[in-house]
Amino acid sequence: MMRRGWRLGVVAVLVAICVSGSGRPEVIRTVSDLGPLPADRYDYTPQDYQRSQRASALLVRQCMGERGHSDFPLDARYPSDPIVATAVSTDYGALDLATARRWGYGWDPAKSRAFRPMGRRMTNAEYADFPACNADASRRLMRGIDPKRDWLYANTRAIEIGEAVKRDPRLRAAWDAWSRCVAEQGFTRYPDPVAAYTDPVWQRGSDGNTRHTQRERATAVADITCKRRHHTAELWHAARARKQAADITRHRDHYAAGLQALRTYRATIAEVLRKLG
DSSP states (O other): OHHHHHHHHHHHHHHHHHHHHTTOOSSOOSGGGGOOOTTGGGSOOHHHHHHHHHHHHHHHHHHHHHTTOTTOOTTOBOSSOOOOOOOOOOSSSOOOHHHHHHHTTSOOHHHHHHTSOOSOBOOHHHHHHHHHHHHHHHHHHTTTOOTTTTTTHHHHHHHHHHHHHHTOHHHHHHHHHHHHHHHHTTSOOOSSHHHHHTOGGGOOOTTSOOOOOHHHHHHHHHHHHHHHHHTHHHHHHHHHHHHHHHHHHHTHHHHHHHHHHHHHHHHHHHHHHHHHO
16 A cells, blocks of 8 residues: 555656646646647637737728718627527636636626627618628638638647547546546536536526526536646646647648638738728
């Protein structure tokens, strides 16, 4: 027993050294704390999204002006607010302990409101012309790109790579250790952290937010505590990195073409922002 305990202790120390020596913070609070993945450079980023939204809005406003709507706002709301069903997920489930204590598997409702359009509502006449202008803006931003070929190739590979990651024996063992840990604290024995995050019992609304019940918050806290204890997110991240690197090697030409398409898209956005922004 002493020998086995000594060996487990050595393993724990080695894991801690690897985690702290990788440039990551000792406590993982966000996905960015885990560092980049091999496929990240080939994929659309949050900054790309923000810039594309701005560029699209500028093109739409220009188009609407040409159709006689001279004061069309950049951040226009629809004539009536649509009902939007949001599928909520994260790469590794919940990670931030402070958020879990306050909001469980959800978030501050004020954050949902912050991403809604803030401009005035479109008039019915504006709304009649808006779809055509929106489609025209999309075509202009995709100029020089064939969307049926290598556009966002890394994104198209994400599902297959995700399935391969789930079959990784080292990750399966990591999930099992995490699952036992959560169950030992009196909560449901989930097969993996995403199952805990997406449990229907949390009753997410149309915006994807939860009800923040005491049980939900306590489960989320146990979830993150066990992730930290067993380095679940780090091991998961490592499994994803292995599978992505192997996939990039196998499909190097497609990834390279996808990256070129992404660079073309970014150049077009930069041009629009320079001319209209």
